[in-house]
Amino acid sequence: MAQRLPVLYNKKPCYDIVFQQSFDGLWEELQELGASEKKLCIVTDSRVDELYGAQVAELLEGKCCKIVKYAFPAGEENKNLETVKDVYRYLIEEGFDRKDMLLALGGGVTGDLTGFVAATYLRGIDFVQIPTTLLAQVDSSIGGKTGVDFDSYKNMVGAFKMPRLVYMNLSVLKTLEERQFYSGFAEVMKSALIKDALFYEWLIENMYEICEREPATLEEMVIRTCSIKKMVVEKDPTEQGDRALLNLGHTIGHAIEKAKNFELYHGECVALGTVAAAYISWKKEMLSMEEFYEIRDMFVPFYLPISVDDIDPQEILKLTKSDKKMEAGKIKFILLKKIGKAVIDRTVTDDEILAAIEEINFSEEDAHE
Numbered sequence: 001m002a003q004r005l006p007v008l009y010n011k012k013p014c015y016d017i018v019f020q021q022s023f024d025g026l027w028e029e030l031q032e033l034g035a036s037e038k039k040l041c042i043v044t045d046s047r048v049d050e051l052y053g054a055q056v057a058e059l060l061e062g063k064c065c066k067i068v069k070y071a072f073p074a075g076e077e078n079k080n081l082e083t084v085k086d087v088y089r090y091l092i093e094e095g096f097d098r099k100d101m102l103l104a105l106g107g108g109v110t111g112d113l114t115g116f117v118a119a120t121y122l123r124g125i126d127f128v129q130i131p132t133t134l135l136a137q138v139d140s141s142i143g144g145k146t147g148v149d150f151d152s153y154k155n156m157v158g159a160f161k162m163p164r165l166v167y168m169n170l171s172v173l174k175t176l177e178e179r180q181f182y183s184g185f186a187e188v189m190k191s192a193l194i195k196d197a198l199f200y201e202w203l204i205e206n207m208y209e210i211c212e213r214e215p216a217t218l219e220e221m222v223i224r225t226c227s228i229k230k231m232v233v234e235k236d237p238t239e240q241g242d243r244a245l246l247n248l249g250h251t252i253g254h255a256i257e258k259a260k261n262f263e264l265y266h267g268e269c270v271a272l273g274t275v276a277a278a279y280i281s282w283k284k285e286m287l288s289m290e291e292f293y294e295i296r297d298m299f300v301p302f303y304l305p306i307s308v309d310d311i312d313p314q315e316i317l318k319l320t321k322s323d324k325k326m327e328a329g330k331i332k333f334i335l336l337k338k339i340g341k342a343v344i345d346r347t348v349t350d351d352e353i354l355a356a357i358e359e360i361n362f363s364e365e366d367a368h369e
């Protein structure tokens with residue numbers, strides 16, 4: 001029996017998150033959304049297409065009006081308006097109208113991009129999230145933040161657009177590359193750090209099983225992380241307030257992602273940004289020194305970086321201040337009071353940011369320690 005978490009939007013039931021171990025239950029779920037009468041377009045990236053594209057298409061073949069597929073080249077560098085335009089053109093050629101539906105099959109790049117196409121094509125068309133990376137399962141497929149990068153600014157153009165369904169086949173996590181798996185784990189850690197100290201303890205206790213990708217452990221981990229995200233986005237769907245807590249590690253993280261030209265993955269940059277945010281929290285006497293080191297060192301067994309080489313602190317500062325989180329000239333920073341409790345802070349100074357960047361700046365001395 002599939003596990004299911006309903007998500008509310010403006011206090012009304014909006015969509016379900018369905019947890020399965022295969023794609024077998026997908027058609028049944030789509031049928032509930034009237035898919036028999038619709039054209040469906042699977043939007044995916046080249047890598048996921050190779051792995052799962054045919055399997056998902058075959059499953060839906062002959063059941064809906066028409067099933068087509070659009071695959072774009074994998075990678076963050078393609079999460080942009082050019083790819084969006086390519087998808088629009090394909091949908092027009094295939095005669096998609098407002099009653100039809102898009103299926104985002106892939107990681108966060110595919111989900112963000114397809115969701116944005118769904119928000120804007122013909123002023124809005126339904127879409128379903130079928131997340132296939134750990135990151136997309138625990139974070140990006142839920143909550144309706146969609147969008148693309150613009151001129152290398154992260155997520156600069158976007159829309160809130162709720163999916164009609166989030167269908168997770170947890171078994172696909174076994175084909176993820178190590179680095180991608182641990183990149184997704186950074187968002188798991190983030191969720192525990194901002195909201196759930198007990199879950200954080202559980203992650204430590206289950207470290208071995210998580211790294212081994214033991215299916216029952218992964219299932220519990222994904223469901224618990226999704227429950228945190230559900231709780232946050234239900235209270236504040238359009239980030240007027242506390243949803244910003246989900247941005248822990250992202251303020252400096254997005255700056256590093258851009259500065260490194262997407263060489264480092266999103267979750268890796270979130271890990272670095274979280275260490276920096278925890279450092280600022282310690283220096284502001286919000287977080288104890290012990291907790292700072294505890295948080296920093298917790299990333300290490302999950303192969304996540306806690307320092308980065310070849311960065312220019314002044315450039316990172318500049319990029320941090322050009323992210324979307326500026327309000328009336330002040331950066332909205334997410335800091336930690338303790339493990340399991342984050343707060344929004346608007347008092348972080350340039351010097352505090354620079355000191356935090358220095359803390360994560362890899363130096364020759366670190367190499368000899």
Ligand SMILES: NC(=O)c1ccc[n+]([C@@H]2O[C@H](COP(=O)([O-])OP(=O)(O)OC[C@H]3O[C@@H](n4cnc5c(N)ncnc54)[C@H](O)[C@@H]3O)[C@@H](O)[C@H]2O)c1
Binds near residue numbers: 075079175176180187
């Ligand atoms: N909308 C949100 O709330 C939200 C939340 C977090 C992150 N994001 C965004 O998500 C993006 C990162 O997502 P991501 O880390 O999933 O990256 P991604 O979508 O680029 O996927 C990473 C790589 O894994 C491959 N892949 C996907 N599923 C696979 C599988 N099962 N087996 C093997 N390979 C597979 C992909 O082809 C790709 O090469 C960033 O753009 C970030 O900004 C959005």
Ligand SMILES: O=C(O)C(=O)C[C@@H](O)[C@H](O)[C@H](O)COP(=O)(O)O
Binds near residue numbers: 154155250
């Ligand atoms: O869902 C949210 O809200 C988040 O902030 C989740 C983040 O993990 C995600 O990376 C998001 O895309 C960041 O949003 P942005 O508005 O800072 O671009």
Ligand SMILES: [Zn+2]
Binds near residue numbers: 139187250266270
């Ligand atoms: Zn993120």
